[in-house]
Amino acid sequence: MAGLPDSLSGQDVGSFAYLTIKDRIPQILTKVIDTLHRHKSEFFEKHGEKGMEAEKKAISLLSKLRNELQTDKPIVPLVEKFVDTDIWNQYLEYQQSLLNESDGKPRWFLSPWLFVECYMYRRIHEAIIQSPPIDDFDVFKESKDQNFFESQQSIIALCTYLQELMKTIEDLEDNQLKDEFFKVLQISLWGNKCDLSLSGGDTSSQKTNIISSLKDLKPFILVNDMEHLWSLLSNCKKTRERASITRVDIILDNSGFELITDLVLADFLLSSKLATEIHFYGKTIPWFVSDTTIHDFNWLIKQLKHSNHKWMSKCGVNWENHIKMGRWVYLDHMFWTLPHEFSAMSQVAPDLHAELQKAHLILFKGDLNYRKLTGDRKWEFTIPFHQALNGFHPAPLCSIRTLKAEVQVGLQPGQAEQLSASDPSWMTSGKYGIFQFDGPL
Numbered sequence: 001m002a003g004l005p006d007s008l009s010g011q012d013v014g015s016f017a018y019l020t021i022k023d024r025i026p027q028i029l030t031k032v033i034d035t036l037h038r039h040k041s042e043f044f045e046k047h048g049e050k051g052m053e054a055e056k057k058a059i060s061l062l063s064k065l066r067n068e069l070q071t072d073k074p075i076v077p078l079v080e081k082f083v084d085t086d087i088w089n090q091y092l093e094y095q096q097s098l099l100n101e102s103d104g105k106p107r108w109f110l111s112p113w114l115f116v117e118c119y120m121y122r123r124i125h126e127a128i129i130q131s132p133p134i135d136d137f138d139v140f141k142e143s144k145d146q147n148f149f150e151s152q153q154s155i156i157a158l159c160t161y162l163q164e165l166m167k168t169i170e171d172l173e174d175n176q177l178k179d180e181f182f183k184v185l186q187i188s189l190w191g192n193k194c195d196l197s198l199s200g201g202d203t204s205s206q207k208t209n210i211i212s213s214l215k216d217l218k219p220f221i222l223v224n225d226m227e228h229l230w231s232l233l234s235n236c237k238k239t240r241e242r243a244s245i246t247r248v249d250i251i252l253d254n255s256g257f258e259l260i261t262d263l264v265l266a267d268f269l270l271s272s273k274l275a276t277e278i279h280f281y282g283k284t285i286p287w288f289v290s291d292t293t294i295h296d297f298n299w300l301i302k303q304l305k306h307s308n309h310k311w312m313s314k315c316g317v318n319w320e321n322h323i324k325m326g327r328w329v330y331l332d333h334m335f336w337t338l339p340h341e342f343s344a345m346s347q348v349a350p351d352l353h354a355e356l357q358k359a360h361l362i363l364f365k366g367d368l369n370y371r372k373l374t375g376d377r378k379w380e381f382t383i384p385f386h387q388a389l390n391g392f393h394p395a396p397l398c399s400i401r402t403l404k405a406e407v408q409v410g411l412q413p414g415q416a417e418q419l420s421a422s423d424p425s426w427m428t429s430g431k432y433g434i435f436q437f438d439g440p441l
């Protein structure tokens with residue numbers, strides 16, 4: 001669309017996008033290949049010779065993909081029929097149409113970073129679904145689970161904290177409730193530090209007690225619209241009729257520790273009566289290494305439920321109950337694993353857009369969601385968030401994200417310049433975070 005800034009892209013040599021395509025993505029592909037190798041005997045035990053052949057096939061497809069990427073070959077259409085194949089290929093054509101030079105073809109280092117990075121994960125999925133009988137293998141499952149196990153101590157601390165809080169939550173004064181709300185929000189924010197794609201798929205678990213760090217981390221919150229979230233939800237609570245609902249939708253990001261922090265937030269929203277219903281959205285296919293699928297979601301709740309730790313298992317039991325009673329609803333939609341920015345949602349996935357419109361508040365977790373909210377463009381730092389959303393306003397919304405990509409809007413004049421001078425990697429280290437709200441106040 002005319003008038004929008006350029007997309008972040010690997011064309012900008014030395015940029016984070018460039019370095020991601022050059023180094024981080026091939027590293028992730030190599031890890032995926034290695035994971036398949038390591039599961040060879042498991043495939044054999046499960047499927048016999050057919051499993052071994054499938055492993056070979058998937059590896060050869062992935063090696064080809066890595067070669068295409070490293071030699072900056074044109075982006076080729078998807079070939080395997082799947083629910084989203086046509087939409088992906090149409091989007092590829094659209095990208096082609098934007099390059100109006102005569103022989104211009106979308107390529108890894110030329111095209112928008114958001115597009116090629118999403119495409120890479122979609123091609124990994126294609127390699128797997130082209131290799132039955134191992135076509136339901138999640139190449140990232142192992143590292144997601146590892147993140148969960150390595151974060152045990154922090155998870156125990158969070159579950160204990162939540163269960164202690166539950167005991168008194170009904171008696172809290174408004175200002176105390178607000179303090180607790182701000183705490184669980186910040187827990188969910190810093191939970192986003194732990195994704196696995198930023199570390200090239202290496203472990204990135206939470207080993208310290210996040211609750212005791214909140215105060216020290218506060219100065220790293222660059223945009224802090226928590227007050228707006230409180231006004232909105234406490235207002236809903238006050239004005240809500242007996243039988244009516246307040247629905248908060250959470251667009252999930254990473255599994256493992258981050259998912260725990262999101263579920264703690266979701267449980268708090270119900271217990272505090274700030275919300276009566278939570279809808280979670282996850283990914284339909286393995287995505288950006290650590291993103292949550294329905295299998296991860298169910299697996300994690302089961303792990304908690306069967307834990308030996310009293311408060312961990314209490315959380316697991318309660319959360320399973322929320323799901324059974326329909327207070328928590330898990331949904332997925334293929335749109336979340338398409339390359340489109342969210343401003344295209346009403347066109348590309350009108351059903352999802354209509355669904356989100358029913359929420360009182362939508363929380364978008366994580367960096368990738370922020371990139372899709374803002375179109376992953378070279379916006380000026382002081383441009384209002386509302387403007388960068390480019391018409392995407394299904395309901396009041398808030399991005400809860402640590403910065404891991406070179407896009408940030410809605411800052412104060414001079415704020416970005418100051419940060420660049422004091423900490424050159426402020427946009428990509430995951431050290432800084434935002435609560436950025438858009439909606440009527």
Ligand SMILES: O=P(O)(O)OC[C@H]1O[C@](O)(CO)[C@@H](O)[C@@H]1O
Binds near residue numbers: 192369404405
């Ligand atoms: O899990 P999150 O917070 O969406 O982060 C994923 C981020 O990590 C990266 O994959 C690093 O390349 C970014 O591209 C992406 O925005």
Ligand SMILES: [Mn+2]
Binds near residue numbers: 195254290291
């Ligand atoms: Mn993620």
